[in-house]
Amino acid sequence: xxxxxxxxxxxxxxxxxxxxxxxxxxxxxxxxxxxxxxxxxxxxxxxxxxxxxxxxxxxxxxxxxxxxxxxxxxxxxxxxxxxxxxxxxxxxxxxxxxxxxxxxxxxxxxxxxxxxxxxxxxxxxxxxxxxxxxxxxxxxxxxxxxxxxxxxxxxxxxxxxxxxxxxxxxxxxxxxxxxxxxxxxxxxxxxxxxxxxxxxxxxxxxxxxxxxxxxxxxxxxxxxxxxxxxxxxxxxxxxxxxxxxxxxxxxxxxxxxxxxxxxxxxxxxxxxxxxxxxxxxxxxxxxxxxxxxxxxxxxxxxxxxxxxxxxxxxxxxxxxxxxxxxxxxxxxxxxxxxxxxxxxxxxxxxxxxxxxxxxxxxxxxxxxxxxxxxxxxxxxxxxxxxxxxxxxxxxxxxxxxxxxxxxxxxxxxxxxxxxxxxxxxxxxxxxxxxxxxxxxxxxxxxxxxxxxxxxxxxxxxxxxxxxxxxxxxxxxxxxxxxxxxxxxxxxxxxxxxxxxxxxxxxxxxxxxxxxxxxxxxx
Ligand code: N0T
Numbered sequence: 001x002x003x004x005x006x007x008x009x010x011x012x013x014x015x016x017x018x019x020x021x022x023x024x025x026x027x028x029x030x031x032x033x034x035x036x037x038x039x040x041x042x043x044x045x046x047x048x049x050x051x052x053x054x055x056x057x058x059x060x061x062x063x064x065x066x067x068x069x070x071x072x073x074x075x076x077x078x079x080x081x082x083x084x085x086x087x088x089x090x091x092x093x094x095x096x097x098x099x100x101x102x103x104x105x106x107x108x109x110x111x112x113x114x115x116x117x118x119x120x121x122x123x124x125x126x127x128x129x130x131x132x133x134x135x136x137x138x139x140x141x142x143x144x145x146x147x148x149x150x151x152x153x154x155x156x157x158x159x160x161x162x163x164x165x166x167x168x169x170x171x172x173x174x175x176x177x178x179x180x181x182x183x184x185x186x187x188x189x190x191x192x193x194x195x196x197x198x199x200x201x202x203x204x205x206x207x208x209x210x211x212x213x214x215x216x217x218x219x220x221x222x223x224x225x226x227x228x229x230x231x232x233x234x235x236x237x238x239x240x241x242x243x244x245x246x247x248x249x250x251x252x253x254x255x256x257x258x259x260x261x262x263x264x265x266x267x268x269x270x271x272x273x274x275x276x277x278x279x280x281x282x283x284x285x286x287x288x289x290x291x292x293x294x295x296x297x298x299x300x301x302x303x304x305x306x307x308x309x310x311x312x313x314x315x316x317x318x319x320x321x322x323x324x325x326x327x328x329x330x331x332x333x334x335x336x337x338x339x340x341x342x343x344x345x346x347x348x349x350x351x352x353x354x355x356x357x358x359x360x361x362x363x364x365x366x367x368x369x370x371x372x373x374x375x376x377x378x379x380x381x382x383x384x385x386x387x388x389x390x391x392x393x394x395x396x397x398x399x400x401x402x403x404x405x406x407x408x409x410x411x412x413x414x415x416x417x418x419x420x421x422x423x424x425x426x427x428x429x430x431x432x433x434x435x436x437x438x439x440x441x442x443x444x445x446x447x448x449x450x451x452x453x454x455x456x457x458x459x460x461x462x463x464x465x466x467x468x469x470x471x472x473x474x475x476x477x478x479x480x481x482x483x484x485x486x487x488x489x490x491x492x493x494x495x496x497x498x499x500x501x502x503x504x505x506x507x508x509x510x511x512x513x514x515x516x517x518x519x520x521x522x
Pocket of ligand 1: 181281320368
């Protein structure tokens with residue numbers, strides 16, 4: 001009895017997700033944690049010498065979490081012989097720089113392909129069969145129907161998680177795991193190997209049918225349309241239930257990819273249950289399955305992943321596409337908190353991170369190839385992260401409670417309204433003021449911020465390139481104005497006011513402004 005309760009006790013203190021109001025937070029060492037992250041370029045973490053100059057850069061950027069690959073081919077170069085040297089050094093160096101780690105399991109799949117499987121897997125296509133095209137051509141992708149592949153992946157991933165448990169359970173430098181990377185099927189919507197064709201002819205699993213029936217109204221678009229246009233059948237093989245189409249091919253392969261990822265996740269969590277997720281290469285409108293990595297954890301087939309991989313904590317978008325809001329809307333659901341593990345590293349991220357956190361209660365944000373900058377300290381993301389580091393406790397205390405919101409502007413979308421605490425805040429791009437000489441330019445930089453109601457009439461605003469006016473929504477006091485406006489910063493979580501901003505700085509009481517180029521808290 002004692003032994004059992006000791007285990008239960010210790011697993012409660014592991015990194016985990018916890019509901020707060022309408023959202024979920026990542027809890028690390030008993031406290032909510034906001035991941036101001038960065039993902040390393042694919043090959044950087046394969047050589048800790050190469051990493052040496054990168055760590056101080058990350059610190060200068062105020063990155064508190066690094067997303068770093070663990071490469072199956074280097075972890076298990078010979079079958080059953082594990083080499084944890086790289087993992088150990090990675091964890092040691094991260095600790096030395098007070099940085100947390102999200103490990104990316106580059107196992108069976110990485111950007112659809114199977115390039116990170118060890119040589120002994122790559123060269124034994126009998127034991128570890130590949131996906132095939134309709135024409136019978138083998139693709140450098142392990143088929144999800146290969147039982148030996150799944151077993152081998154599970155063995156390696158389990159060894160990794162056991163090692164993390166043994167070496168990191170106390171310090172908890174590793175706070176989350178990404179299982180595989182951008183899983184998806186190419187160059188056709190599904191696998192056409194013999195194994196796959198047999199599975200395609202099997203009945204659609206009961207659990208999925210049940211989900212379709214109980215969630216009729218709320219199904220993801222591609223799932224709903226395939227199922228309903230085909231008569232909402234409740235039994236039969238994949239084509240009988242979903243019809244004959246590329247959509248059906250994608251739904252089918254998604255299910256089996258999800259099941260495979262689920263088995264890997266389940267095995268890992270059985271050993272060391274910290275949060276685990278998958279990431280998606282987003283598709284583009286009007287591109288057909290097979291022309292993008294199909295069957296991945298994508299919104300138009302999200303039900304398949306939710307039912308097929310229930311042990312995953314959430315699914316996440318990787319941003320190399322436009323339409324930031326569109327995708328964030330789709331990935332923010334009661335059963336799916338938002339985390340952005342990858343976004344192309346560009347200046348606009350410094351604004352987007354405020355919006356992701358303020359508007360979507362994002363758990364974290366992480367530009368890709370974060371080390372690829374020569375000016376870590378002066379870059380815009382460093383400035384935003386510096387502000388967000390100070391604000392983290394305030395943000396975390398107010399997440400999920402309906403008292404925080406975000407804003408994101410460019411020239412086309414230069415205005416937004418936020419309703420908070422009986423006030424309407426009219427929020428705009430700084431250049432709408434018109435008196436900045438740059439306001440006449442064709443391109444405006446992307447700007448953004450967030451606003452938190454911290455008391456009945458108290459608001460904290462942070463960001464860059466924004467200007468805000470305020471109206472009263474309260475009939476008994478129809479006019480609202482600025483009573484007191486201070487800029488400042490936080491030292492050890494305590495607000496230290498700096499200048500009192502009045503006169504020109506608040507346009508004689510008319511607005512709150514953080515000009516383009518400034519990153520601040522008011
Ligand atoms: C990402 C990264 C890395 C014009 C690409 C994005 C990372 C992987 N894949 O550098 O490979 O490991 O997760 C693929 C999306 C490309 C879309 C290009 C649109």
